[in-house]
Amino acid sequence: MTFRNLITLFLFMILGNLSMAFAGDFATRSILGFSPDGRFFAFEQYGIQDGSGFPYADLIILDTRRNSWVKGAPFRTLLFDENATMKQARMRSKDKAAALLQQMNISPRGTSLLSNPATELTSPHLALFRTRAKDNIPNLRPYQIALKTKSLLDKKCSLADNRSEGLTLSLTRMDSKKNTVFLAREHKKIHLRRLRGCASDYKIADVLLFDPMETDGLHMEQAVLVVLIHVIQQGLEGNDRRFLALSYSGTLD
Secondary structure (H helix, E strand, C coil): CCHHHHHHHHHHHHHHHHHHHCCCCECEEEEEEECCCCCEEEEEEEEECCCCCCEEEEEEEEECCCCEECCCCCEEEECCCCCCCHHHHHHHHHHHHHHHHHHHCCECCCEEEEECCCCCCCCCCEEEECCCCCCCCCCCCCEEEEEEEEEEECCCCCCCCCEEEEEEEEEEECCCCCCEEEEECCCCHHHHHHHHCCEEEEEEEEEEEECCCCCCCCCCCCEEEEEEEEEEEECCCCEEEEEEEEEEEECCC
């Protein structure tokens, strides 16, 4: 083997090891939709588990009025078989949730107002959007989603040196009054800790709107806004990424 070939082999081994060292688990998300009245929202996240190589799938149903999971959710599947597929894991979780999804009549309702995939490099903690794609509506002001983090001591987070990043998420109408509502506040420690786990950072992923004026001919006074957050966690082989859904029900224009 020539010296050049040895150098090439050496570099290939280094790059291969580096790619494995940073090969975290970034979940893929799929939006399932809303119930006819917007009360419930469902989505799934799935991927290959960091470390084990096993496929997993989580199906989450959110009560948008209470901003919390419904009883029994999330419906989780982890297949302890390297030869199993993500499709099999997803089908298993959907089977577990099938009766509830049918009862709630979840289907692809709602509108995507904003989407920032994991590859997006714009501001991870700030998003500006309108609820409608029309310029001729008087007083149609944009809304701002702002995400703030706070370092917290958490003895359960052994991989992250017993620390995690707390989360506060606010929604502000960008008019003269700038009224703000909070979709999540870190003082609710138990609720948020259960949802976010040992987070090291966050990124705004999606903003979805259920508009009661445009869905199934029904009319309700309150619209529903769902924000999906990338939750970044320290894994065994690099950063892992999951999704957290937070909701707001109220008047939106």
